[in-house]
Structures are given as C-alpha cells and as structure tokens.
Amino acid sequence: MSFIGVLGGMGPAATVDFMAKLVALTPACCDQDHLPVVVVTLPRVPDRSAAILGRGQDPLPALKEGIALLNRADVGLVVIPCSTSHHWYDELSAASHAPILHIARAAVSRVPRGERALILATRGALASGFFQRELAAWETPFDIPSPDDEQVLVDDCIRLIKSGQPEPAGACLERVLVKARTRGARTAILGCTELPLAAVYAERHSLGLIDCTLELARCAVEYALQRGWNCA
Amino acid sequence: MSFIGVLGGMGPAATVDFMAKLVALTPACCDQDHLPVVVVTLPRVPDRSAAILGRGQDPLPALKEGIALLNRADVGLVVIPCSTSHHWYDELSAASHAPILHIARAAVSRVPRGERALILATRGALASGFFQRELAAWETPFDIPSPDDEQVLVDDCIRLIKSGQPEPAGACLERVLVKARTRGARTAILGCTELPLAAVYAERHSLGLIDCTLELARCAVEYALQRGWNCA
The missing domain is CATH 3.40.50.1860 (Rossmann fold)
Incomplete structure (x- = not known):
C-alpha cells in the first residue's frame, strides 16, 4: 500500500477537480475501498507560463519543494494537475524518488x-x-x-x-x-x-x-489499482 | 505562513467537498492568493460509527497516524471533515502539535x-x-x-x-x-x-x-486569513 501524491494548488480549483475525478474513477462501495492520497496545495508557486515566456520568477525551486514534501510523506507516485508545470518534468522527475505521471x-x-x-x-x-x-x-x-x-x-x-x-x-x-x-x-x-x-x-x-485532468486521474487510478493500493 | 492540514478520506467525496468549499470561501483573484493546504486522505480508517457502537475495530490508531503525518508536514492547523471522528477529539488534540478545529x-x-x-x-x-x-x-x-x-x-x-x-x-x-x-x-x-x-x-x-462541512471550511479560512497564511 502506498499514497498517490498530488502536487496541487496550480490552481486550487483544478486540484479539487482532479481529486473529484480521482474519487469518481475509483471503484468503491465504501470509504475503505478508496485510494490513499496526499495532496500538497502550494498556491504560492510563481506563475509557470510567465516564467517560460521569460517574464516571471522561476517556479522550479517551489515545485521541487513540493516534490520533496510529497517524497517525505513516502508517496509511491506523483501527479501534478497543472499542465504548464510539465515544462520542468525532467528536472522534477530527477528530484523525485516516486515516479511522476506526465499529464500530456x-x-x-x-x-x-x-x-x-x-x-x-x-x-x-x-x-x-x-x-x-x-x-x-x-x-x-x-x-x-x-x-x-x-x-x-x-x-x-x-x-x-x-x-x-x-x-x-x-x-x-x-x-x-x-x-x-x-x-x-x-x-x-x-x-x-x-x-x-x-x-x-x-x-x-x-x-x-x-x-x-480526467486523463491524469484515470492514469493515477490505474497505476494504483494495478499495485493494490486500494487493499489494506 | 503555514499549511492547513486536512485529515480526510472519511469519506473521500466529503473531503473533496470540504476542499471545494475552502477554495470557494477564500478571497482570491489568482492562484497566489489562495491558502496552502496539506490533505491526507486515509480511506482505510476503520468505520468510526461502528466502533463507537461497540461493533467494530478501534479507528483511533489510524486517526493518530494521520495526525502524526500532518504534524510531520508542519501544518499550523488541523481540520477533520468527518464529524464522527470527533468522538476522539480530546485524544487527537492531545496527540497533535497543531490545534484541531471542532466541526460540531x-x-x-x-x-x-x-x-x-x-x-x-x-x-x-x-x-x-x-x-x-x-x-x-x-x-x-x-x-x-x-x-x-x-x-x-x-x-x-x-x-x-x-x-x-x-x-x-x-x-x-x-x-x-x-x-x-x-x-x-x-x-x-x-x-x-x-x-x-x-x-x-x-x-x-x-x-x-x-x-x-461548509462551517468547518469557514472556520479554517478565518483562522488562516487572521494569521496571514495567504501572504507570501
């Protein structure tokens, strides 16, 4: 059993939408059938799009902080329900013990x-x-x-x-x-x-x-179910 | 700045509802105005109601594990969007460095x-x-x-x-x-x-x-805004 780690807050409503889709896609009759999840919402990460366009602060240090926080919580998988952050996918994957699904x-x-x-x-x-x-x-x-x-x-x-x-x-x-x-x-x-x-x-x-968002949630649920993370 | 810690998964849909209400109640124009949150969803906590009625496994050890996980992530406040868990409010408060809001x-x-x-x-x-x-x-x-x-x-x-x-x-x-x-x-x-x-x-x-759920979210947002957790 392991946790799905969600690096969220980019934006906060999108993270809630991701979690709703994760819950809806999990086959479950009661609480105990669901998947364990740790979500870190980090709203203060600098604007990702502006940074790529050379007009804003680098968000990579804040993103890496979130990845470190999730890895300290011993997650078995990381998902980032923010597409633009995947510009730094290779750097974040290198910084994460747990594999990161790619939203694109x-x-x-x-x-x-x-x-x-x-x-x-x-x-x-x-x-x-x-x-x-x-x-x-x-x-x-x-x-x-x-x-x-x-x-x-x-x-x-x-x-x-x-x-x-x-x-x-x-x-x-x-x-x-x-x-x-x-x-x-x-x-x-x-x-x-x-x-x-x-x-x-x-x-x-x-x-x-x-x-x-739905497709990222679908991949995360498949990954977790294949590994039996829904079983005690 | 500190995190709101959410001990969730009881049930998972209720946790998503809590998060949606937290986001909706936060005055914000952009991602960066929102509040930092760590959510741990622990669906495998034994049924709280059955335990109180003497018909099920004690959920207190699993609840305490969740509280410990949130405290390790250095949250400044804990909320539990599951009313029945508040039967163990005193024990959980004693086990938590961060204060726990009481849903009732x-x-x-x-x-x-x-x-x-x-x-x-x-x-x-x-x-x-x-x-x-x-x-x-x-x-x-x-x-x-x-x-x-x-x-x-x-x-x-x-x-x-x-x-x-x-x-x-x-x-x-x-x-x-x-x-x-x-x-x-x-x-x-x-x-x-x-x-x-x-x-x-x-x-x-x-x-x-x-x-x-809404009232717990309202109290959490008030607590965090009073302490400036929405400011960098």
Whole structure:
C-alpha cells in the first residue's frame, strides 16, 4: 500500500477537480475501498507560463519543494494537475524518488490517432512544446490557436477560472471551440487543468474534448489499482 | 505562513467537498492568493460509527497516524471533515502539535440560538453526544431522529453517498426533512459530512440547513486569513 501524491494548488480549483475525478474513477462501495492520497496545495508557486515566456520568477525551486514534501510523506507516485508545470518534468522527475505521471502523455493517448487536434493550453505550455512533441510521437496532426485572437480567449478563460468565474470562462471557451470547428479540428485537447472547469459551461459543437485532468486521474487510478493500493 | 492540514478520506467525496468549499470561501483573484493546504486522505480508517457502537475495530490508531503525518508536514492547523471522528477529539488534540478545529462547535455556532434544531448524524456520533453537548451549551433545544424510522433514512443517505449515489441519497434526506418539519424543527444540522452532498438533491421544505462541512471550511479560512497564511 502506498499514497498517490498530488502536487496541487496550480490552481486550487483544478486540484479539487482532479481529486473529484480521482474519487469518481475509483471503484468503491465504501470509504475503505478508496485510494490513499496526499495532496500538497502550494498556491504560492510563481506563475509557470510567465516564467517560460521569460517574464516571471522561476517556479522550479517551489515545485521541487513540493516534490520533496510529497517524497517525505513516502508517496509511491506523483501527479501534478497543472499542465504548464510539465515544462520542468525532467528536472522534477530527477528530484523525485516516486515516479511522476506526465499529464500530456495521459491526455494525448486518448486523442483518436490521426484526427486533427487543437491544443488549448497556456502560452507557456505551447511555447514549451511538450503537447506538440507528444502529438507528433502519436502521429497525429495538430493546430494551436492563433496568438492574437483565439489564444486571447484561452488566456481569458484560464484567468476567469482562477478568479472563480466559471460561467464567463465557459463563454470564452465556447468561442474558441466554434472557431476550431470551422478550421476543421475534430478534437480539442483541454490541455490546461482550468479548462475542464470552463467546459462545463460551454457547448462543444461536435468536437471531441480531451480533459487532461480526467486523463491524469484515470492514469493515477490505474497505476494504483494495478499495485493494490486500494487493499489494506 | 503555514499549511492547513486536512485529515480526510472519511469519506473521500466529503473531503473533496470540504476542499471545494475552502477554495470557494477564500478571497482570491489568482492562484497566489489562495491558502496552502496539506490533505491526507486515509480511506482505510476503520468505520468510526461502528466502533463507537461497540461493533467494530478501534479507528483511533489510524486517526493518530494521520495526525502524526500532518504534524510531520508542519501544518499550523488541523481540520477533520468527518464529524464522527470527533468522538476522539480530546485524544487527537492531545496527540497533535497543531490545534484541531471542532466541526460540531463550528456548525452549532451557526444555529439560530433558541430555535429547535434536529441533529442529523451517524448513529455513532449521536451515541457519542458531542453535538448534543454543544447545542446544550448554546442554549438551544434539539431533537434527534427516531432510531427505527428517520435514522434508518439518515443511515441509508450516508451509505448511498459513500457508494457514489447522490440522487437517491437526496431522496432519503428529503424524507427526513419533511418529517422534521412536521415535528416542528426550524433548523436541521447536516452533522455528517456526507449529508451536504445529498442536500444538493433534496428540497429543504423551509428548514434552515447547517452544513457542517461548509462551517468547518469557514472556520479554517478565518483562522488562516487572521494569521496571514495567504501572504507570501
């Protein structure tokens, strides 16, 4: 038996969403069937996207502190329900005794192979390129939003979720999805953990949506069940 | 700056509900405004209600293990979003360096003083009597559900939430609330952290509902903000 370690707080609502999905995906009839989890929410980690774009403080020391805290609690697996943080995936993995699941790998593995996908993520994550690399390895064509138009809506959507306004965030996301559909996308990757919280308030216009939070939770549950962490 | 420590997993959905309420109650415009939290979800703690009724394994060693884990993470406050566990409040407080908020105190302080209140909780919590003691100290008359009828519905409601069935749980709760209203109750204390998850699916029939999860979250946020834990 071991704990799933969650490095959370980026943002806090996305961490709650991850935990809700983890609980919902665990086959359970009573408390005792569930998986042991340690969550550290570290809201004070400097903005990840700004740092990648060269406009903010380096979040790596704070992220490593969180990883160290989880490893001190003896977790057997680490998940980070914040896509942009995966820019530092290699450094964080090197600093962690417990393996770290990769959110973009989890999400991309659910994209229908070969069907054009639109990547919705922070500007930092898109500049980092880890979603693009995973999709290329998955042999699937992709687009990213136009920076002066669609990406502005994605930025607004993320900001609105982080400030507790999911309904206007949903309206922003819906405008992006309409444009994506017009451009021929079949699938949109909600590649920032704030976006699934907005998607609840958006019509999806026949697009397949890949929820990176849900896919990370699915991988974590599979990993833990395979190892019997739900058994005393 | 310090962490709010959450001893969770009892049940897991109630812990997620607590975290969602903590995030919603925190005044914040961005990630960095939020409060640092460590959550340990320990689903394998033996059934608290059964133990109080002399029908199950003692959960105190597992609860103390969770308290120790949180204290090792250097939390400044502990909350336990599981009412029944408060039967062992004194023992857990004695074992914790960080103070522990009392969920029944948090909930009872929101009951209109002097207005008849119905306590909805597990059979174990009712047998322990901590809600009754808090209400007596608050000079407020109270009732508890009839054991062969209303309490059966409360038990079913809690069990259904723990097995992921909130809608039928809501129907059970609503039947209890209708009976409570007929008996002259003005307020019902949702004194088990599963019950607010059912209340979403129940008509409240003009009763004031006191959500013990929400009140515990409110006290935790107040405690942390007073101490500036939201500031870097």
